[in-house]
Amino acid sequence: MSKLKVAVVGCGSIARYRHLPEYAANDQVEIVAVCDIVEDRAKEMAEKYGAKAYTDYKTMLAEADADIVSVCTPNYLHAPVSIDALNVGKHVLCEKPMATSEEDALAMIEAAKNNNKKLMIAHNQRFVPSHEKARELIENGEIGKIYSFRTAFGHPGPEGWSIDGKDSWFFRKEEAFIGAMGDLGVHKTDLMRYILGEDFVEVGAFVESGAKEDSTVDDNAVCVLKSESGIIGTLAASWAYQKEDNSTVIYGEKGVIRLEDDPEYALIVHYRNGETKNFDLGKIQSNDEGGQTSTRVIENFVNSIVNDTVPPIDGEEGMKSLKVVLAALKSSETKQIVQF
Structure with a gap:
């Protein structure tokens, strides 16, 4: 061919x-x-x-x-x-x-x-081995009914990554439209939809700016999300974390799954009965590594x-993840929970 x-x-x-x-x-x-x-x-x-x-x-x-x-x-x-x-x-x-x-x-x-x-x-984020494994464990009922989660994606900001540094388009609202929430938060809305296997229907959010000078976009956001089956959790997206955090914790009836939260193991399951399972699945891709590993x-x-x-992740999937971010912006502006 x-x-x-x-x-x-x-x-x-x-x-x-x-x-x-x-x-x-x-x-x-x-x-x-x-x-x-x-x-x-x-x-x-x-x-x-x-x-x-x-x-x-x-x-x-x-x-x-x-x-x-x-x-x-x-x-x-x-x-x-x-x-x-x-x-x-x-x-x-x-x-x-x-x-x-x-x-x-x-x-x-x-x-x-x-x-x-x-x-x-x-x-x-969907192609990270620990994230694929977490979806599989949840699908198989390994930790039973899911009650809650917390997920974060934060680092010191795009000035360390962008080719234009501090003068990057990332900081200009007319070109970026949205800051940390669009750069990092949308990754995590997509990831949680993927891992949980369901969509979000309500969001409440604080989408703030203040960590970056000469910026017209948000750089620090915290959202509360509710899924269609009633799973509630928090999502944080920030350009104000001095050390990168890309972790997710999922709380279920039979145990807790910790993702990218431990220096040694990409995935850890703490079961209710006291048992712990550690999965060594390789490192998550990070800007710190200069992008040597494939994103797939x-x-x-x-x-x-x-x-x-x-x-x-076709257009429909991309749009569902974008809609969560748009709803978070609306919630932050109106100071109300947004249903979508």
Whole structure:
């Protein structure tokens, strides 16, 4: 079978440390084009991966012979770039959050459907071994009925990760639309939906800013979530944690599951009868490691195209996770519990 051709829009950190290296490591694809409004960045990545450099994504879509487009732009461009790519018959892998409104998310889903192309949102937390194992344990009834959870995703902020440092688009509301809640919180809303196997229906939230100077977006959020079966829990997303925290704890009738909460074991189950089970499943991916381990996002997306299956996190899934974040913003503004 001939290789699938890939074009990447945006040559910032997420493309450099995740998308491009993971495509390059995948023998089913080849990178043919890269695009960035900063010409030097596009040229640098083009040279590194033997691709053609563009500074205008529309020109790239018109000229490059690509099957796949990865959208690695600031948040406000996710929907327009994805829709344009889908409309010219490309499969699209879009970074999270998929869009800045439900309307835009729906338009992306519609474009994928109309053009019979795959759309996947790059929520990588689902592919972490401990998270997959937790879902399996819960599905198998290992800790019985689930009552509650707490999950967090926090680190010192995108200035340490973004290619533009403190001047990054992450801190500008007109480009980012949302801060820590869109950067980290949406990962965790997606993860909890995945692990629990159900959707959230109510949210109450404080979405605050104050940890970052010269920023117009939130950087510290705490949400209370309620699922359709009545599981309640908290979700924290922050750019104010000096040490990264990506942990989740799930409380059930027969025991407690601790995920990414222990320096040695990725998953620990404390049973009600006093027994403890430790699972050594390897480390979760972290920015601290320079992104050496694969997120498995690219692999899953490429496989869905090759095997013509529904991508693990398709547009509908991405939108459900986005809706929780939009509801959290609304709750914080109105100071009321939001049902959705």
